[in-house]
Amino acid sequence: MPIELAGYLKLGDAVIITDQDHRILDINRYYEQTTGYTRDSIIGFKAGFLKSGITPATTYTSLKNELRNGNPWSGVLTNRKKSGDVWHSSITITPVQVKNKSYFVGVFRELEQLKEGVYLSKKKRTETQRELLKILAISCEIRDPSIEEHLSRVQTLSEKLVIVHNRRMQLGMSERDIHHIAHASILHDIGKAEIPEGILYKPGPLSPYERTIIEMHPLMGADILNKISREINNEFISSLEVAENIILYHHEKWDGTGYPHHLKGEEIPLEARITAIVDVFDALTSRRAYKDSWSVGRALSFLNEQKGKHFDPDMVESFFECFVERE
Known part of the structure; x- marks a missing residue:
């Protein structure tokens, strides 16, 4: 040397x-x-x-x-x-x-x-938290080789959506609030780590019993998060409440027909409504072992059809604006 x-x-x-x-x-x-x-x-x-x-x-x-x-x-x-x-x-x-x-x-x-009091710049701290949350999410879902790309896309698109929705609806959210939602969105499905592979990746229709097991994964995810939070500094997950809301409620629907708590309308936390639409859109436009991918146009048409049913109508409009800005 x-x-x-x-x-x-x-x-x-x-x-x-x-x-x-x-x-x-x-x-x-x-x-x-x-x-x-x-x-x-x-x-x-x-x-x-x-x-x-x-x-x-x-x-x-x-x-x-x-x-x-x-x-x-x-x-x-x-x-x-x-x-x-x-x-x-x-x-x-x-x-x-x-x-x-x-x-x-x-x-x-x-x-x-690292000891308390060690200085990290705001940008560096944000980047570090984002990367560590990605590692945590991928670790929980490591059985699926394609999951990393899905989680990264959900995180990126959630950040774009919350920025547009905040501006469009004049919510006055801080940069810190936006980062909390974007970073925590990657944890939305960590509860699937507890679902048997035979059910999680079943190519055909699920039985009522199997559907019940699948619908328990938000509750399982919240339990995983709470166990992790007891072992780590809360700064690692900047806002535990935001992360828990996303995990628990991203399968709730605007009309109250979702799960696990059948919340309706604005009873569903904002961060969960954001992750819900992004998660569905990416799932539709991605190829999976049990389905072909949809075109972006077809997926956007579906979101529009589900406005006021599955999704917050205002959130759908903000999501469409993300694509207008991208074009």
Whole structure:
């Protein structure tokens, strides 16, 4: 390893240095303490051997694209220690040129070990919460290989919809409120982790008993969320109430025929009404093992037909405006 890079190893955070092929050239003692790997045991390995399988593929795509273009990349990775334990880290990877050769310097901070009072910028904190919630949601639904794309689309489209609806209806929501809804929307179906696969992925019609089991997943999801919240700092899930409302009520319908509580109209929390329309739209326009995808036009026509029945009429109008703005 070039001597010019040795100074990075003196930093007070965990540091890993790799060559342009991402083979490990050196680590510092803080990296050893964090991961349990000694310097001599991992030099020469590709850095990817630490992967846990939980970090979303889109995170690695973003990482590779930035590094390929010679830019530094910052984000949240979930890796495994030598013990097998999972650890979440906020990491910045920076490309460094030394004598016409490329190297990468990764600086890690283990999120589990951050003390109260450690400063994170507002933007960085928002990004970190978003990534960790994505990891949590995907972990709960890891049985479905296509779920990551669905969850990411729901999160992105929910954010667009709440921004448009807030402006259109002059609700006066703060940026923080908008982030709470957008970030928590990704958790909407975590209760499906408790549903047997034979029911969840059944290609044919469900029996009344199977339908009853499916309709319990909002209650199961709320139970999962409450169990998680007892184990973590509430800052991880910025607004527990918003997340719980989305999980519990995103299958309620405007006319009161939904489940599990048969709420009607504005009895259904706003955040649940937002996630409901986005979830249905993405489900309709996505190919699944048991169905073909609909065209966007056909899906929008269905939403319009269900205005005042399944969906909040004002929310449907705001959703349509999202597509007008996109065009």
